[in-house]
Amino acid sequence: MKLYMASACLAGAACRYNGEVKTGEKIRAMFERGEVVPFCPELLGGMEIPRPAMVLSGGDGGAALDGTARVLTRDGGVDCTGAMLEGARRGLAIALAVRPETIFLKARSPSCGCGAGDVEGVAAALLRRKGFSLESIE
Numbered sequence: 001m002k003l004y005m006a007s008a009c010l011a012g013a014a015c016r017y018n019g020e021v022k023t024g025e026k027i028r029a030m031f032e033r034g035e036v037v038p039f040c041p042e043l044l045g046g047m048e049i050p051r052p053a054m055v056l057s058g059g060d061g062g063a064a065l066d067g068t069a070r071v072l073t074r075d076g077g078v079d080c081t082g083a084m085l086e087g088a089r090r091g092l093a094i095a096l097a098v099r100p101e102t103i104f105l106k107a108r109s110p111s112c113g114c115g116a117g118d119v120e121g122v123a124a125a126l127l128r129r130k131g132f133s134l135e136s137i138e
């Protein structure tokens with residue numbers, strides 16, 4: 001059976017920064033069939049629910065990997081870059097074990113964003129650099 005990975009929030013986990021659930025029905029159905037391994041880079045990085053909304057500053061997730069951009073809380077008070085990088089690295093470790101066909105990632109997230117016109121998130125950038133196939137889901 002082919003295996004996939006997906007942002008855990010798309011599979012129905014209440015792991016978004018504000019604790020809200022925003023399930024993607026396609027991903028939820030795949031999860032219930034046992035086809036999807038869910039992961040949340042921000043929780044893997046040690047963040048909690050709820051947590052402040054975060055934004056990339058000075059570049060995209062790739063720039064954050066390169067040390068030229070930061071991830072800050074939306075009010076600018078706290079630098080969360082270290083946790084975001086750790087979460088991305090842990091997500092990559094899971095992907096290297098699972099070897100998913102595709103990784104479905106939630107749009108407009110500083111971790112998971114990867115769609116056209118979206119700012120690529122930190123975890124998405126690392127997974128893309130390592131050759132994984134990514135698909136953005138609203």
Ligand code: SF4
Nearest residue numbers: 007008009016040112
């Ligand atoms: S978009 Fe990514 S980091 Fe944000 S809650 Fe969903 S899985 Fe976690």
